[in-house]
Amino acid sequence: METITWQNARHRTGHDKIDRKNKRIVSLYNQLHDLNENDYSEELVTEILWELVEYADHLIAEEALLEERGASNLEIQKAKHSAFLQKVCSICEAFEERQPDILYQIKTLLSDWWNNHALIDEIKNRPRTTH
Numbered sequence: 724m725e726t727i728t729w730q731n732a733r734h735r736t737g738h739d740k741i742d743r744k745n746k747r748i749v750s751l752y753n754q755l756h757d758l759n760e761n762d763y764s765e766e767l768v769t770e771i772l773w774e775l776v777e778y779a780d781h782l783i784a785e786e787a788l789l790e791e792r793g794a795s796n797l798e799i800q801k802a803k804h805s806a807f808l809q810k811v812c813s814i815c816e817a818f819e820e821r822q823p824d825i826l827y828q829i830k831t832l833l834s835d836w837w838n839n840h841a842l843i844d845e846i847k848n849r850p851r852t853t854h
């Protein structure tokens with residue numbers, strides 16, 4: 724996958740907080756895009772994983788907002804948020820076990836999140852979710 728170029732007209736969800744978080748996912752993905760498995764430091768991976776764990780707070784806030792607004796895809800979003808968090812936890816474990824493809828796992832997680840959740844459930848669906 725190529726790096727991602729954020730475009731307001733195409734990518735805004737209509738909710739500033741969610742847009743800021745999505746921009747951060749894009750920025751993280753782009754930052755890691757050109758790194759090889761041997762190019763990163765443990766500090767960098769620790770920082771990124773910590774940030775992704777903290778992302779849980781955003782997802783809980785997002786679900787509350789979607790519920791408040793009667794979003795039609797709330798259950799789909801909750802399921803994908805939960806799967807995302809489980810994947811983050813499994814990558815944290817893989818990192819502790821010193822598995823060799825951590826960077827690949829993080830990049831795959833971020834690109835899947837962008838392509839299969841942000842673009843589909845949050846952005847394409849924005850008239851109905853209105854977030």
Ligand SMILES: [Fe+2]
Binds near residue numbers: 785804845
């Ligand atoms: Fe979401």
